[in-house]
Amino acid sequence: MLGGYAGKLLKVDLSSGCIEPMELPEDVLRRYLGGCGLGAYLFGKFASPKDDPYAPHMPLMFLTGPLTGTPVLCSGRHSVVAKSPLTGIWGEASSGGKWGSTLKHAGFDGVIFIGRSEEPVYLLIDNGSAKLVDASQLWGLGTYETSDYITKRHGKDFVTSCIGPAGENLVPLACIISDGREARAAGRGGLGAVMGSKMLKAVAVRGNIAPPISHPEELRESVRELARMVARDGSGLREYGTSSGTVPLEASGDMPSKNWKGGRWQEGAKAISGMELSRLFLKKPTFCARCVIGCGRDIEITEGPYAGVSGAGPEYEGVALLGALSEVDDLAAICKANDLCNQYGIDVMSVGGVIAFAREAYEHGYLQDSGLDLSWGNADSMIELIEMITFKKGIGELLGKGVKVASKELGEETEEFAIHVKGMELPAHDPRAYQSVGLGYATSNRGACHLQAWSGIFENRATMPSLGYEQPLDRFSAEGKAKLVFDMQNLMSMFDSLSLCKYLIFGGVKVPTLVRWTNLVTGWSLDQDEFMEIGERTFNAKRLFNVQCGISSEDDILPKRILTQPKESGEAAGHLSQLDKMLPEYYSVRGWDDAGRPKPDLLHKLRMEQA
Ligand code: SF4
Structure with missing residues (x-):
């Protein structure tokens, strides 16, 4: 079996x-x-x-x-x-x-x-x-x-x-x-x-029906060996959550502010950091199944205007996109907004993006009769907008359609600051600070997504020697980024197909371990090439669906602001995404034609039905 x-x-x-x-x-x-x-x-x-x-x-x-x-x-x-x-x-x-x-x-x-x-x-x-x-x-x-x-x-x-x-x-x-x-x-x-x-x-x-394991003893031994290392390397995430990254990511120019037009936001980053979250509101870390890291936050607010918030606390993306992107530095208000998103069942990342878009539209004279003060930093309007979006009230109905549609309906001038790729609002990682991130956003199959490639960490601190990445690459250079994004999209597709948490990479888990675990569980004897080819196949299967939806090279783009407006301060100041240099090379590495379509010989090589 x-x-x-x-x-x-x-x-x-x-x-x-x-x-x-x-x-x-x-x-x-x-x-x-x-x-x-x-x-x-x-x-x-x-x-x-x-x-x-x-x-x-x-x-x-x-x-x-x-x-x-x-x-x-x-x-x-x-x-x-x-x-x-x-x-x-x-x-x-x-x-x-x-x-x-x-x-x-x-x-x-x-x-x-x-x-x-x-x-x-x-x-x-x-x-x-x-x-x-x-x-x-x-x-x-x-x-x-x-x-x-x-x-x-x-x-x-x-x-x-x-x-x-x-x-x-x-x-x-x-x-x-x-x-x-x-x-x-x-x-x-x-x-x-x-x-x-x-x-x-x-x-x-x-349920309590455990799935069969082909080599249970060897698997247990391998997992035991690595568990201590993963737990040790994940201790920062356990203590301070993913928003422990807020201060260093702001310093590196990775965390965006003010709808992607701001520069440094140093004091704000400290105020909304994971350290502050732990100090003020953390009850305990929470763990997914079989996790030894525990990056989840169980928080409680017991006093002040947001007393009563109790449950999951915000992650890095939540504090950065609800907070920094709108220059809201009130951490309790961000926790309240995050809690509303959880309870109403609405994506905190896109909500953060669309609220920041609304603030800039307001600055340009739009949305004036909404009854809300949409000035930068106003926390009350953030909370009101989440209600309005959920229940399609007033401007909430328009904003709930996302930045792309909202911008189209408001008028051409707003396209300048409509920050999305293929209709998906950007995560809180700036392509001007890490070149591969922009290429990853432009070619991600679900629209702007940092996790489909998660290549930025290989321009920062992570390595993957078995794929040829012995050292992190230069983050401001376009060189080698097409291949990096190709490799990491294929690898992250494997994480998403195995349904594993990508934070294992920070715990030192590399491709050979993933291949070994897959074989010990299934009983197959995949080698690294076959393993990575599965990632390539699944990535292309999604791309094929998108091509059939009408997606082409014209859609593999980045927002104009990311391509033309450098940040004015911080480590990434003066840099722009060099997407035009990376994209043709990426198509070539992928085996796609100039229109961004997987070529027939690639599909046959990958043994895909769609071919
Ligand atoms: S499995 Fe990943 S996301 Fe879940 S608690 Fe552990 S580290 Fe966090």
């Missing part, structure tokens, strides 16, 4: 209520693994590139990888895949927590939803069985309340993944939240709205 897999997916037709198991041939699993990679394969079977993301026949998939639910470190993640209503192209989101490993232990590798229910429902998966349950009484509730209801009604061992009001209201920034108050988000691309369009409120899972 193939190790690591439960051996079946669930296919749920919400229109008919029919639930049936679905098996996949081993050859498909070996070529696409699981998570987002398998999603890209299944998209070829279930999704029509030209159709509306909300069309009932379009799929919404929750997928684990072969290492999910095994003893492998940091293996609790899962992926959600659907056509994105925010970008109109491939949509994927990876979530931490315990939901993924619990789904695997319930006996399933993933769930594919098609159709649309007439009434709100949730899917209850319990140790090998599954049924749809009426969710009328949950419709309108926040994500924490939804999770609480399900554990109270069905048992405390159930782990829930659900939408809040934003998903129900089909806000294109809506996300999916797992694990109750630990609030792990499948954040980007509006996939919560796809779930809402299907009238699917939640998927709750419980």
Whole structure:
């Protein structure tokens, strides 16, 4: 029996209520693994590139990888895949927590939803069985309340993944939240709205069926050897969370401020840092399944205007995009805003981007009659806007469509400061500070995303000798960046297909270890070349879907501000993205034609059905 897999997916037709198991041939699993990679394969079977993301026949998939639910470190993640209503192209989101490993232990590798229910429902998966349950009484509730209801009604061992009001209201920034108050988000691309369009409120899972492991003793030994090192190297993340990076990233010019036009924001960065978060509000770190790092934050605010906030605290992206991008340095207000995003089920990153866009529009004379003070640094309007976006009130309806659409509707002048790629708001890492980051944003399959390549860390402190990166590269040079982004997109595709946390890299986990763990779990004998080729295949499968959606080289671009306006101060001052130098070389390394399409011989080499 193939190790690591439960051996079946669930296919749920919400229109008919029919639930049936679905098996996949081993050859498909070996070529696409699981998570987002398998999603890209299944998209070829279930999704029509030209159709509306909300069309009932379009799929919404929750997928684990072969290492999910095994003893492998940091293996609790899962992926959600659907056509994105925010970008109109491939949509994927990876979530931490315990939901993924619990789904695997319930006996399933993933769930594919098609159709649309007439009434709100949730899917209850319990140790090998599954049924749809009426969710009328949950419709309108926040994500924490939804999770609480399900554990109270069905048992405390159930782990829930659900939408809040934003998903129900089909806000294109809506996300999916797992694990109750630990609030792990499948954040980007509006996939919560796809779930809402299907009238699917939640998927709750419980189980104790461990997947088979091909070489359990050797795996346990290998994991034990590395656990101490990963825990040691992750101690900073455990103590201060991912926002421990706020001060150094601001200093390096990586953290943007004032809708990407600001320079240094030194005092603000200190005020919203992970150190301050721990000092003021941290109750304890939280851990995804099998994690020894614990970067999650469980916080509580007990006094002041935001007293009562209790649950998951903001990560780096949250403090940087809600805080620095709008010059809001009130950490308690950011925690409140982050908490609202979690409970309403809305992507904190895109919300941060669209609020900063609204402030600059306001500065230029737009949005004057909204009733809000949208001046830089105003925390009250941030909180009000999250409410308005979620419930489509006033300008919230426009802003909830994302920066790209909001800018189009407001007028051409606003394009100057509409910061997005393919309709996705940028993460808080500046392409002017790290050349490979810009190329990664321009070519990421889901629109601006730092994690699809995560190449910036290899221009800073990380190395990957087995791929030829013995030393970090010069961050301001374009040289070698096409190859770096190619390699790291393929590698990060593997993390997302195995459903592993990428912070393992900071714990010293390199490609040979990933290959070894995959083989020990599955029983295969992949070598590094075959392993990396799977990453290349899955990346190209997503690109092919996007090409069929109409994406071409004309869309592999960066916002004008990043290409033409250097930062005025800080370490990255004077630098611009050199995308024009890197992109043609990248197409060549990838084996794509000048229009950005994978060439037929590449598809045949990768043994892709789409070829
Ligand atoms: S490092 Fe953080 S995101 Fe990664 S598995 Fe651990 S708790 Fe989850």
